[in-house]
Amino acid sequence: MILTVTLNTxxxxxxxxxxxxxxxxxxxxxxxxxxxGKGLNVARVLSALGHETxxxxxxxxxxxxxxxxxxxxxxxxRNADTRTEDGATPTAAPITDALVxxxxxTRRTIAVVDRATGDTTQLNEPGPLVxxxxxTALLGRYEELLTGADAVALCGSLPPGIxxxxxxxxxxxxxxxxxxxxxxxxxxxxxxGIAARPDLIKPNADELAQLTGSREPLRATRxxxxxxxxxxxxxxxxxxxxxxxPDGVWQxxxxxxxxxxxxxxxxxxxxxxxxxxxxxxxxPDRLRRAVALSTATVLSPTAGDFDRAAYEELLPRVGIEExxxxx
Amino acid sequence: MILTVTLNTxxxxxxxxxxxxxxxxxxxxxxxxxxxGKGLNVARVLSALGHETxxxxxxxxxxxxxxxxxxxxxxxxRNADTRTEDGATPTAAPITDALVxxxxxTRRTIAVVDRATGDTTQLNEPGPLVxxxxxTALLGRYEELLTGADAVALCGSLPPGIxxxxxxxxxxxxxxxxxxxxxxxxxxxxxxGIAARPDLIKPNADELAQLTGSREPLRATRxxxxxxxxxxxxxxxxxxxxxxxPDGVWQxxxxxxxxxxxxxxxxxxxxxxxxxxxxxxxxPDRLRRAVALSTATVLSPTAGDFDRAAYEELLPRVGIEExxxxx
Numbered sequence: 001m002i003l004t005v006t007l008n009t010x011x012x013x014x015x016x017x018x019x020x021x022x023x024x025x026x027x028x029x030x031x032x033x034x035x036x037g038k039g040l041n042v043a044r045v046l047s048a049l050g051h052e053t054x055x056x057x058x059x060x061x062x063x064x065x066x067x068x069x070x071x072x073x074x075x076x077x078r079n080a081d082t083r084t085e086d087g088a089t090p091t092a093a094p095i096t097d098a099l100v101x102x103x104x105x106t107r108r109t110i111a112v113v114d115r116a117t118g119d120t121t122q123l124n125e126p127g128p129l130v131x132x133x134x135x136t137a138l139l140g141r142y143e144e145l146l147t148g149a150d151a152v153a154l155c156g157s158l159p160p161g162i163x164x165x166x167x168x169x170x171x172x173x174x175x176x177x178x179x180x181x182x183x184x185x186x187x188x189x190x191x192x193g194i195a196a197r198p199d200l201i202k203p204n205a206d207e208l209a210q211l212t213g214s215r216e217p218l219r220a221t222r223x224x225x226x227x228x229x230x231x232x233x234x235x236x237x238x239x240x241x242x243x244x245x246p247d248g249v250w251q252x253x254x255x256x257x258x259x260x261x262x263x264x265x266x267x268x269x270x271x272x273x274x275x276x277x278x279x280x281x282x283x284p285d286r287l288r289r290a291v292a293l294s295t296a297t298v299l300s301p302t303a304g305d306f307d308r309a310a311y312e313e314l315l316p317r318v319g320i321e322e323x324x325x326x327x
Numbered sequence: 328m329i330l331t332v333t334l335n336t337x338x339x340x341x342x343x344x345x346x347x348x349x350x351x352x353x354x355x356x357x358x359x360x361x362x363x364g365k366g367l368n369v370a371r372v373l374s375a376l377g378h379e380t381x382x383x384x385x386x387x388x389x390x391x392x393x394x395x396x397x398x399x400x401x402x403x404x405r406n407a408d409t410r411t412e413d414g415a416t417p418t419a420a421p422i423t424d425a426l427v428x429x430x431x432x433t434r435r436t437i438a439v440v441d442r443a444t445g446d447t448t449q450l451n452e453p454g455p456l457v458x459x460x461x462x463t464a465l466l467g468r469y470e471e472l473l474t475g476a477d478a479v480a481l482c483g484s485l486p487p488g489i490x491x492x493x494x495x496x497x498x499x500x501x502x503x504x505x506x507x508x509x510x511x512x513x514x515x516x517x518x519x520g521i522a523a524r525p526d527l528i529k530p531n532a533d534e535l536a537q538l539t540g541s542r543e544p545l546r547a548t549r550x551x552x553x554x555x556x557x558x559x560x561x562x563x564x565x566x567x568x569x570x571x572x573p574d575g576v577w578q579x580x581x582x583x584x585x586x587x588x589x590x591x592x593x594x595x596x597x598x599x600x601x602x603x604x605x606x607x608x609x610x611p612d613r614l615r616r617a618v619a620l621s622t623a624t625v626l627s628p629t630a631g632d633f634d635r636a637a638y639e640e641l642l643p644r645v646g647i648e649e650x651x652x653x654x
Contacts, residue, residue: 015450020349022441025449062393069389110437112450114349122352123342123439 001096002046002274003149003179005142005170006039006057008127008159009099010109011067014303020114020121029115032302035067036109038155038184038267041304045271045293047092048306051278054096054149056141058130058159061105071097098145100138104128107159111263111303120261120303127159135162142170146177150278153182153270154198158189167193174198180277183229184270186210194228200277201229202270208234217242218249218323233290235269237262240291240319245283249323252287254295255314264304268293288318328423329373329601330476330506332469332497333366333384335454335486336426337436338394341630347441347448356442359629362394363436365482365511365594368631372598372620374419375633378605381423381476383468385457385486388432398424425472427465431455434486438590438630447588447630454486462489469497473504477605480509480597481525485516494520501525507604510556511597513537521555527604528556529597535561544569545576545650560617562596564589567618567645572610576650579614581622582641591631595620615645 016030035044043053059067074092107125114121146152152174154167167189174181175197183190183198186207194201194211201224203211211227214220217234221244224232231245240253272293276286296311297304343357362371370380386394401419434452441448473479479501481494494516501508502524510517510525513534521528521538528551530538538554541547544561548571551559558572567580599620603613623638624631 015452017450020448022347022349022448023446026451028450028452031452062389062396066389110450119350121347121349123344123355123437124353125342125355125358 001052001054001148001150002043002278003054003056003145003152004039004043004046005152005154006037006055006156007130007138007162007166008107008157009035009037009040009057009059009064009067010107010124010127011063011070012036012109012111012304014111014113016113016115019116020112020119033066033070034304035071036304038270039153040071041264041267042153042155042271042274043095044304045268045297045306046275047095048308049271049275050093051275052093052096054098054145056098056100056138056145058102058128058134058138059099059106060102060128063108064099064101064106067106068097068099071095098141100134100141102128102130102134104130104159113303118261120263127157130159130161132161135166139169139173143173143177146174146179149177149179151180151182151274153184153274154193155184155267155270157185164188165192168196171196171198182270182274182277184266191227194224197228197230199229200231200233200273202233202235202266202273204235204266205237218244233269233273233287235266235294241269241287241294243283243287247283250283250287251321251323252284252291253319253321254291255317255319258295258298260298260300261303262298265294265297267304268297268306284320284322287320288315291318328379328381328475328477329370329605330381330383330425330472330479331366331370331373332479332481333364333382333483334457334465334489334493335434335484336362336364336367336384336386336391336394337434337451337454338390338397339363339436339438339631341438341440343440343442346443347439347446360393360397361631362398363631365597366480367398368591368594369480369482369511369598369601370422371631372595372624372633373602374422375635376598376602377420378602379420379423381425381472383425383427383465383472385429385455385461385465386426386433387429387455390435391426391428391433394433395424395426398422425468427461427468429455429457429461431457431486440630445588447590454484457486457488459488462493466496466500470500470504473501473506476504476506478507478509478601480511480601481520482511482594482597484512491515492519495523498523498525509597509601509604511593518554521551524555524557526556527558527560527600529560529562529593529600531562531593532564545571560596560600560614562593562621568596568614568621570610570614574610577610577614578648578650579611579618580646580648581618582644582646585622585625587625587627588630589625592621592624594631595624595633611647611649614647615642618645 272290292314599617
């Protein structure tokens with residue numbers, strides 16, 4: 001089982017409008033809602049790849065109840081995009097709801113998609129205030145779950161009330177339990193978390209620059225590693241990924257630049273890296289999977305889902321270049 | 328008891344953002360949620376004026392449950408604005424929840440308020456599909472409620488599944504029961520509803536122009552009356568209201584033009600007209616109340632609430648001019 005932790009879960013709403021005009025009134029033409037927050041997105045991709053997954057973090061109030069109900073219903077019905085070549089529908093592995101119930105109401109996020117241009121305007125509610133007792137309950141649940149976990153991903157922002165060193169604490173507990181841990185967050189929680197020596201971090205260019213002060217990818221990625229992460233995979237958008245690891249340094253590049261919605265591409269990359277680790281793949285193969293999943297997510301018509309046919313077609317075409325200089 | 332009917336209820340969310348930038352990501356800085364839909368807004372103002380009120384219409388799904396929970400909690404704690412001159416806090420009269428439960432999920436509306444400019448961008452979800460059986464249940468509930476009602480207001484748009492002649496049907500039932508009925512809607516449901524001869528309609532300038540083809544207030548208001556409404560009160564925004572009734576024609580004007588958020592001003596006007604009717608006030612006094620409440624709603628910092636101190640100060644200063652020509 002792969003465990004993902006989402007301390008600041010969300011109910012993600014998508015509103016389609018014919019055209020977004022500030023200060024006007026809009027009739028929403030189409031809408032969807034689904035469980036969100038980075039760790040839940042990672043779990044959805046892991047599940048689609050056939051990995052049994054458990055999700056923990058916080059959920060509460062009426063919005064939390066809707067989120068959990070949608071999580072229990074599982075993935076939406078597979079469409080043509082997700083059929084394998086022989087026409088069979090791949091079965092998604094189960095996602096176990098191990099969320100901790102809190103008194104506060106889970107936040108909503110709203111993506112307003114302008115159907116004329118495809119551009120998205122994002123509105124994110126603040127998360128609920130989490131109490132000290134609720135954090136203690138999460139720690140207990142997390143330690144139990146670690147005993148059955150092959151790997152764990154710690155994902156996203158911290159809700160109000162959670163101390164900035166929370167991820168560092170979760171990283172240390174995973175290391176004590178001997179479970180490989182990937183940390184995907186930003187800002188001060190990332191800085192503190194790295195110092196606790198996670199196995200892997202997956203910053204994007206902005207997060208890396210904020211952490212290290214450098215926008216030169218190789219320099220910044222090496223600097224991030226020196227701060228405590230055993231491995232660093234920097235996601236560089238259309239330029240692919242740069243991995244600086246104890247085993248070597250690799251640059252992975254998508255076969256072509258693609259147009260689409262980058263929402264969730266980073267979460268798909270995390271799912272690719274984590275599933276590759278659990279399956280014992282080599283670094284080049286993990287990176288191929290992460291880049292192909294990430295690109296297939298940009299190409300998907302539904303934000304955050306990946307286009308399985310595109311994924312399978314892209315996978316063998318991801319370019320891998322090994323840097324011969326030392327990590 | 329005054330009854331209000333809201334076939335397309337909504338959970339109204341207000342999101343404050345520092346500045347709304349299309350295609351950017353926004354952290355919501357402040358938010359509130361409350362029961363919405365025109366008839367619920369009218370009921371809230373009637374309750375604040377001390378009138379016992381019942382609300383019916385449709386509510387369902389998790390959003391409907393939140394709406395009803397907020398309705399049960401009642402009005403938010405009174406603030407300084409709502410104290411009377413002697414410092415006492417007026418007690419709001421109870422609002423009875425007589426909503427009919429439906430299978431569909433009640434819609435949300437989102438008002439995104441740009442805190443830099445005060446401008447509002449509105450996003451309205453479509454309402455849930457209402458079935459024929461649910462409409463039949465509403466008719467039964469409505470007829471029961473009419474037996475105890477002093478007046479009824481039929482407010483707002485129709486959800487999917489409800490036939491365009493629905494308001495005409497509700498107007499006829501009220502007239503059969505001998506209960507004065509005010510219709511506040513627009514488009515084809517207004518056109519059909521007027522033909523059933525409601526006691527009063529309260530169109531704004533746009534609704535009136537859509538109905539009659541004329542933007543000349545007196546001509547359009549008289550035309551609307553000829554179509555079947557016994558009385559027509561046209562709300563003309565900053566120009567006040569024009570009433571064409573069996574008893575005469577009056578123009579009511581606010582003492583000064585005011586700046587603020589006009590959301591809910593029309594609903595406050597409906598509450599003013601309906602409470603005045605039930606209390607047996609003269610037409611000039613009903614119009615004074617409607618204009619003062621409407622203006623005090625524009626002045627309130629919270630969209631849809633009215634500023635009680637402003638209301639009391641404005642009330643004696645509303646200008647009333649009687650037209651001597653026949654209605």
